[in-house]
Amino acid sequence: MKKVLVIVLAALLTLGIVAAQAVEFKEAPMLAEKVAAGELPPVEERLPKAEDVYVMTELKNHQPLEIGKYGGVLTKAVTKVGNWEICRSSTLERPVDFDTNGTPFNNVLKSLESNEDMTEWTMHLREGMKWSDGEPFTADDITFWFYMLHKNNYDGLAYWAPLFQVIDGKEVWADVEKIDDYTVKWTFAQPQFRSNFVDTGDLKWFWAPKHFWEDKVPSSYYMENPIWPDTGLSDEEVMAKFMEIGMELDSVKACGKSGYYFWNHPQMPTISAYITMNEKSDPLVKLVRNPYYWKVDAEGNQLPYIDEIDFLIVNNSDQAILMLESNDSDVDYIVANIKDVIAIEDAMGDGVERHELTSTYWGDGQLYFNLTDKNLEMRDLVNNKNFRIAMSVAVDREQVVNLWYDGLTEPANAAPEYPNFGYNEEWSLRYTQYDPEYAKKLLTEECGLVMGNDGWFHFPGSGDKVSLSVVCSKTDAATAEKYAVLKQYWDAIGIEMNLNQADNYNTICDSNEGWDAAWGDQEISGYKIESRPKQFIPLNLAATWYSFYDTRGSAYNPEFFDLEGDLLKLYNVYQEWLQIPELTDRDEKELEMMQILIDNTWFLAFSTTPSEYYMVRTGLGNWPETMLNEDKFNFQMQFGFNTIYFK
Amino acid sequence: MNDEKTKETGGFFEGIASFFRRDLVSYIIKRILAIFPSLLLISFVIFVVIQLPPGDYVSAYIAKLTGQGEQMPPEVIEQLRADFDLDKPFMLQYWSWIKGIIWTPSNTTWYRLYGSHHNWKYSFSEGKPVWTVIREYLPLTVGLTLAVMIFQYLVSIPLAVYSATHQYSLGDYLLSFIGFIGAAVPGFILAIICMILAYKWTGNPLVGLFSKEMLENGVHWGNIGEFLKRLIIPFIVLGLGGTCGTIRSIRAQMLDEISQPYTLTARAKGVSETKIIWKYCFRAAINPTVTGLGTSLSHLFSGSTVSAMVLNIMIMGPVLYDALLSQDMYLAGAIVMVQAFLVEVGILLADIGLAFLDPRIRFSGGSR
Incomplete structure (x- = not known):
């Protein structure tokens, strides 16, 4: 039944073509002027032949597409970092695209x-x-x-x-x-x-x-x-x-x-709806309407509705907020975090609308252990599930979310978050109950560690203090600040963790030298495992698992470890999953993989992930009510520059 | 009357001629020649320092991609590194860089395409030749820097002289108070306060030197008012620290000079007060300020990086910051080289200015 529904949906999205044959195509006034002046051929000649024109009837979240009005310039203030790629990726047209459930439909x-x-x-x-x-x-x-x-x-x-x-x-x-x-x-x-x-x-x-x-x-x-x-x-x-x-x-x-x-x-x-006019270093990046864009709405109006998208480059997000709030400014929307949202709404009242871009991360503040640690005592310890559980329950997540996000998020462990596929409250809250005494008990009784006179746990064999080197990216100051909050809990149960803020984070991780756990960078995300399988499965391309589980053949990495136990099981289920031809038939295996991941607690998280928010001046149409911050769905593109319009 | 004028004119030219006396000319020539080896040395130090942090442009780039959820296989990373010549030994990289800057022969692709004998290499992050990037930002940087410097001296000199000649008056106290505040408050804090006040009072935080309309159409008569309005905060923020420092320094020097015996003598001989203050005391008092001119040019060039970032002014400082952050070593190196050159030139000009202001200063040993 589900498959039939998917096919019907895909058909609806792609084969509104029939309707196109009956309608007369219309175009933006600015293009009509050019046609009249002989600078452009008529709209019918610019579009594909009638039955091949792409007719849009709904947004990617299946919200019906309103028939918009032509005209206007939409301005977004963006920070400089990565702006150009974001500007361009915002209008990317892919061979097949995906709705917000991950169902593919033909596009180009x-x-x-x-x-x-x-x-x-x-x-x-x-x-x-x-x-x-x-x-x-x-x-x-x-x-x-x-x-x-x-x-x-x-x-x-x-x-x-x-x-x-x-x-x-x-x-x-x-x-x-x-x-x-x-x-x-x-x-x-x-x-x-x-x-x-x-x-x-x-x-x-x-x-x-x-x-x-x-x-x-x-x-x-x-x-x-x-x-x-x-x-x-x-x-x-x-x-x-x-x-x-x-x-x-x-x-x-x-x-x-x-x-x-x-x-x-x-x-x-x-072939995108807009043509980029500037180079990446320009302070104003303009995207102008592509007169040959091949999509129309249900009434035959050639898309896009808005004449021009401008990206105004600023140095930091505070400037963007000030510009949005300013009556004098041209800025129509920005992307803001949850703390800024409240301040913006206070300042702008009805003048601004909030559109949430829900996260697909498996929790915030992810910590994962080096299962192939070269220190054998440490390797044994981090491979012990009870150690990982102890590290989890040692943390008071209620306090963490207050300190990190002013209580605007919820305590959680690493698991799919609402409303993503596989969300399960029990998974999300597993091993989140704050219980430092239980943590100490696990470390002593299940992990065999010995509490020393110095107040720290020691390995029973060598007698060395258990001291984990946690690597994180040096550029990420916020991550380091958040880590300081966690460290106090682990100190309290007698496990020493030292943060190594490294410039060469990736090199350190890839080398398998000098790190026992990694913190807060290569985070696990995806609306499903199929979005980014290598983050979830021990593939040697995967950041989380790094290069040491050789699953592509030793030619890729001379140093590798064999998969064992549940890691092997996970990998084998993944192989079975790969053998299922249709994406939509893979859900059962997907859940099976998730169950293995959750049961093993190979990585921890401490809070739900705060969403990002589009803060948009009131008066823009066709902005979807729900969006997922998912790379596969081309996250920036879910609201569709090609369909939004000024009311 | 005419004879007097001719005499004065002749005196002026004689003054110029005597100013460029032999020891000064040879000093200038020596200093100009010394610029080149010192720049060469600086270039090496710059290259070492820029390469000191672990990793390189590619690792910084990969880290950025990773932050966006992308991953690259090691073989592609190595290919990228090879594409940017980052896999070569340090000395080879340095030699290739400095050799290209000093002289790129006519038979190279670079010369044939760009018609320049100086190849400053390529900016990885900007995706264009380094000199093209510098050319884009230099006019605004130099223009703004010079304008702020002129503003700084035009404001500070009269106020400093007033403050010194009216010591312990209300005006003096007020100026001293403002001076201390200006010197103590970091520029970027002042920038934030100014932007918030502008937003509260006018509804526009005046972010950046140029509005969107100016970025599209340039500055023209229709928007010159708006442009001048947007200059107010940068002038205050970038100029205030220097202005306050200059006021304090000139005031102190002036107070010294005013109490010197030669001032008393001049007064006793009936020389007018204006002439005593401006021709004698001020001329002597300004020496330390002129000495500091050389370095202040460089300071304004990049020292106000944080303020410029807060104000969203795309001058050289923020570009250097971005280049260092992304380990875009050729761009960062070139910007620091340009700065080093400016410091050298600034110091030379300051020395010449000093000699002009104070004939007692000599640049070689022995008597004339």
Whole structure:
């Protein structure tokens, strides 16, 4: 029944196409003026052919889409850190997208299907869909991206995991071929489930505008492929090409992405609702309406409604708050934390609306132990579940939430939080009852530790004091302050914990040297395990488990530990989970994995996670009432720049 | 009358000529030549210091991504490190950096593309050549710095002289009080107070030098009023500390000079009070202030980083801060180099100014 419902929902989201055939398309007045002036073709010619136009009828949380009004400039004040990527990711259009339950629906792709053994995936594009400069969006943009930009690592990240498989410890890439202008076929060496392919959420795009890139790929990056010939261009020629469009580079290495997701070039055509107009260092980043955007509302109005999105860059969040509160300012919304929300509402009254972006973290202030600790006594201790329980019950969480968040959050342990999948109050509150005497009893009777005359526990064998080195990131001052609150409880039961605020946090963790527990950085989150499995499962890519449980073959890491006990069980359930083709059929196994995680208390948390809040000036329509702060759902995008409007 | 004027003009030129006496000229030449080796030394120290914290740009970048919930496999991290040449030994990195700055030959891609013999390398975080980044921020930084300095001296000098000539008067006490407060309150606290007061009184916290409209269309006649309004807080915050310090210093020096025997002699000979104060006492009293000119240029350039961040003014200080935070070593190195150069030039100018103000100062041994 559930599956049927999902299919119906997906159909509703994607196949409102029929309606599109009957409606006359309309456009923003600013575009109509350009059409009248002969600067743009008519809206019908800019959109895909009628049956391929994407008709939006509801938001991602299934709230019905109101028919909006055109016009206006929406301004957000954002802090400088990471602003540019956030500005651009806010308008990302993915092959398939997800509703707030995690159900996938076709987005850029019109449809996709596989052969029986799932080694071939055929994807259909929207006929007549165009890039923001009016050039057609076709199969060539996919094959060119794959062979000329991605597989050769020219885009700076040869790691689009859903596009290769690890077979006998080696990465085996898929191949892609063009069937016709609007159809491509991916071929894998082994069956590739949809859930490991387009539904992972990691496949954020697999295209780039060929017409923009074809004179910007140097020979030095050419990799033999069945479709595209070598451009014959030198590195210098390519850099000169970029200079022509205002990009100053010092090598062709910088021609790709800025390290990870997003292309460096605001000049590159896009298929998003808005075109980025500025570079990352600019104090005002403007996103202007894409006249060729391929989505419309139920009445045939081409989206987006708002003419322009402006990101005003500020140095810190307090400035953003002051600007929102100021009557003189242009700022329409900001993202604020729970403490600021109350102050903003006091200052602005009815002039502001609060929209919650609920967390998907498994609790706040996560602490996890190094299960592969090189100190064998310490390894035995942290692998003892009773030790972890003792560390949990030693903490007075009621006091913690008051000190950390003025009592605005709830005491909790590491578990799925409401309203995420798997939420269970019993899980959330397990081992949260403050009982230092019980903690001491566990340490003595179940862990075999010996209380010394100095008031600290000692190992029975070596006689050494039990002293855990807890590593955390040095840049995170707030985390260190929160840790100081916890330390007093562990001191009180006789367990010494020393915080190492390290600049090279990741290096220390990866080296497996000098840390017994890690605190508050690589936090476990996800609306489901499938969102970020490696955080939950002992994979050697996973931050939490670090590099020492070798589950991808020893080629990746010469030093590894075998999985045993419940860790092995968890891993095996994960393997079974991977073998279930449909994402929606995986819930049972997902719960089984969660149960193992909760039962073992491998990591602790101390409070529910405070939500983030969008504080929005009153008067904006189509802002969803519920949102999840989930990467897979493209968290920033859940309110949809393409659909909000000024009432 | 005309003869007198000619005599005065001739005297002026003679004064200039005698000012640039041989020992001063050779001193200036020596100092200019000394700038280059000292900058070279500074560059090495800068490069060492910037690289001192563990990790590098890539590890800082990975930490940022991790904070956003992203993870990268080790092989990709190593590739990134190699892309940025961060896998090379320290000395090789330094040599490649400094060599490019001193001279990049004509047969390099850099020269052919950018037409410059000085390659300051690439800013990882900004995604463009370092010199392009510096060029973007330098005009506003230098413009604001000089404007604040001029404001500082225009305000402090008359007040200091007034305070000294009216010692223990109400005005003197008031100025002393303001001076102590100004010197004691950190700029960033003052910035926050000013912004809150601006918000309470006008409904606009005046965050940043430029409104959104100015960022879009630049400063023009239509918005010059708004722009000047936005200058008030930065001028107060960036200039107040220096202004108060200068008032205190000149006042103390002036009080010393006013009680000197030469002042009494001048008075006894009937020289006017204005001439005594401004031509003799003030000229002598200003020496320490002029000496401090060199370093104050650098101080304003980056010393007010926290205030500039609080006020959201994108001048060089906050850019340096961001560069250090993200371990963008070439950008941070270049900014500190520019500052070091400014300090050198500032000290040289201060020395020349000092010689101009006080002919007793010599730059070489022996008698003339």
